[in-house]
Amino acid sequence: MTSQPTPATTNHDDDTRLHGEYKVPGGKLVVVDLDVVDGRLSGVSLSGDFFLEPDEALPAINASLTGLDAASSAAEIASAVAAGIPEGAVLFGFSAEAVAITVRRALSKATSWxxxxxxxxxxxxxxxxxxxxxxxxxxxxxxxxxxxxxxxxxxxxxxxxxxxxxxxxxxxxxxxxxxxxxxxxxxxxxxxxxxxxxxxxxxxxxxxxxxxxxxxxxxxxxxxxxxxxxxxxxxxxxxxxxxxxxxxxxxxxxxxxxxxxxxxxxxxxxxxxxxxxxxxxxxxxxxxxxxxxxxxxxxxxxxxxxxxxxxxxxxxxxxxxxxxxxxxxxxxxxxxxxxxxxxxxxxxxxxxxxxxxxxxxxxxxx
Known part of the structure; x- marks a missing residue:
């Protein structure tokens, strides 16, 4: 039967960082790399082939995820991302919900095919x-x-x-x-x-x-x-x-x-x-x-x-x-x-x- 990996907790080595990917149906690929330290998200790095304006919106999304409880639901993660996106920013090919799915996958709370x-x-x-x-x-x-x-x-x-x-x-x-x-x-x-x-x-x-x-x-x-x-x-x-x-x-x-x-x-x-x-x-x-x-x-x-x-x-x-x-x-x-x-x-x-x-x-x- 399918087994799920156990999230890392404190090691920041690139080989043990948690990695999640999600291809938005009809949209773009969203990727996230992160650590979990003391039960909270750390060192969050969002990437992908999506479009995002302005450039400053990317570090803002990373910052909105940093410090979140690793046990947060997809809805809670999406809400945090939406709140952290600068006013007037444009997300094309992905969404706050897509980021949440990707994070949950990195944490092995959500799975892919x-x-x-x-x-x-x-x-x-x-x-x-x-x-x-x-x-x-x-x-x-x-x-x-x-x-x-x-x-x-x-x-x-x-x-x-x-x-x-x-x-x-x-x-x-x-x-x-x-x-x-x-x-x-x-x-x-x-x-x-x-x-x-x-x-x-x-x-x-x-x-x-x-x-x-x-x-x-x-x-x-x-x-x-x-x-x-x-x-x-x-x-x-x-x-x-x-x-x-x-x-x-x-x-x-x-x-x-x-x-x-x-x-x-x-x-x-x-x-x-x-x-x-x-x-x-x-x-x-x-x-x-x-x-x-x-x-x-x-x-x-x-x-x-x-x-x-x-x-x-x-x-x-x-x-x-x-x-x-x-x-x-x-x-x-x-x-x-x-x-x-x-x-x-x-x-x-x-x-x-x-x-x-x-x-x-x-x-x-x-």
């Missing part, structure tokens, strides 16, 4: 209830340090609707359409909207990670940060995709997917995404009750127009898109192929019986 040994679990067909239960099980395993951070691709056979943790079953799902099309309805642990999923019609993956990876990154920004590799994979396939705040993934042709997250008390975290591949839009609108308010917010009058499948945009088989995603993630983060253990599968099945397969859980928000 490279600090972890990543694993990838290829698609394997499982009941939808088990897929949802595994999201809770594996996020807990990461938080407890019993599993390396992991990317898992879903697969399933039964047509399903997976609703968000806080959605109303009555408001989101049409019982007539569910009965007519034999749909399995399941509630997941994360928020967000309903997912209409038939075998082979979408691509779903879950990312299980320690919350240290998003330490100091705002909730909104964490979505794009965790899916940067997906955008690179889509770019490789000839698709230019982007995030539409908060959690929609889209191209110029329309929405192609959505993301959701859940942060656990033990430090583990779930981030997952469903992307449309070859969705049956007619069946989807018979099964889901997609309100006029939601459609108006997205600037369209039709639910069918909101979802533009990857098959039409790429002309590729679903398996080819999945392979490209796995390859990009593996190359970018040095991930190793992994698998679900029998213990993890057994625990997921137990939770289906006790929680995810029960009417009480499904209808907790009627």
């Amino acid at each position: 490279a600090d972890h040994q990543w694993e990838v679990i290829p698609p394997s067909i499982l009941p939808t209830h088990v897929n949802v239960a595994l999201d809770e099980v594996l996020a807990e395993e990461i938080g407890a340090g019993r599993r390396n951070p992991t990317l898992r691709f879903w697969d399933w056979e039964e047509p399903s609707v997976v609703i968000g943790s806080f959605q109303s079953v009555r408001n989101e799902v049409d019982p007539g359409g569910v009965s007519r099309h034999g749909i399995t309805v399941v509630r997941r642990i994360s928020g967000g909207g309903a997912m209409f999923m038939e075998a082979g019609n979408c691509i779903t993956y879950s990312l299980y990670l320690p919350q240290t990876l998003v330490d100091g990154i705002s909730f909104a920004d964490s979505y794009a940060f965790l899916d940067a590799w997906v955008m690179a994979a889509l770019e490789k396939l000839g698709i230019t995709a982007f995030y539409v705040p908060l959690n929609d993934i889209a191209t110029e042709q329309g929405k192609i997917g959505g993301a959701a997250q859940k942060r656990l008390a033990n430090g583990g975290m779930l981030h997952h995404v469903t992307m449309s591949y070859d969705i049956d839009a007619d069946k989807m609108v018979e099964v889901l009750r997609i309100g006029k308010e939601k459609l108006s917010d997205k600037g369209t009058r039709s639910a069918k127009k909101r979802v533009d499948p990857l098959r039409r945009q790429t002309g590729l088989d679903r398996s080819a898109i999945l392979l490209a995603m796995q390859e990009v993630f593996t190359e970018r983060y040095g991930a190793a192929v992994s698998r679900l253990t029998e213990a993890e599968l057994d625990e997921a099945r137990k939770r289906v019986e006790a929680k995810f397969g029960t009417d009480e859980w499904l209808n907790r928000v009627p």
Whole structure:
């Protein structure tokens, strides 16, 4: 499992100075070198390929960090930096929050992708209830340090609707359409909207990670940060995709997917995404009750127009898109192929019986 370095305390030798780096998504690289003396930041030196005016702002930022308690939160560090920036100074390509993330990384309070040994679990067909239960099980395993951070691709056979943790079953799902099309309805642990999923019609993956990876990154920004590799994979396939705040993934042709997250008390975290591949839009609108308010917010009058499948945009088989995603993630983060253990599968099945397969859980928000 991934181990974290222990911060130095008094040695000012260059070889033992603490070093942190953070590449701002869509921005510049921020680097910090520092010492910790008697529990406080010392000898702070900020650098990077960012732009900053006037020059005097750089030593002012260093001074604002010097003497801070090493246990300060990312928000406290960012606040100190913002207070120390001279009036009228211009930060281009970075921010006070980016500096805070970099400092936290130097102190091993925050981590980067490279600090972890990543694993990838290829698609394997499982009941939808088990897929949802595994999201809770594996996020807990990461938080407890019993599993390396992991990317898992879903697969399933039964047509399903997976609703968000806080959605109303009555408001989101049409019982007539569910009965007519034999749909399995399941509630997941994360928020967000309903997912209409038939075998082979979408691509779903879950990312299980320690919350240290998003330490100091705002909730909104964490979505794009965790899916940067997906955008690179889509770019490789000839698709230019982007995030539409908060959690929609889209191209110029329309929405192609959505993301959701859940942060656990033990430090583990779930981030997952469903992307449309070859969705049956007619069946989807018979099964889901997609309100006029939601459609108006997205600037369209039709639910069918909101979802533009990857098959039409790429002309590729679903398996080819999945392979490209796995390859990009593996190359970018040095991930190793992994698998679900029998213990993890057994625990997921137990939770289906006790929680995810029960009417009480499904209808907790009627």
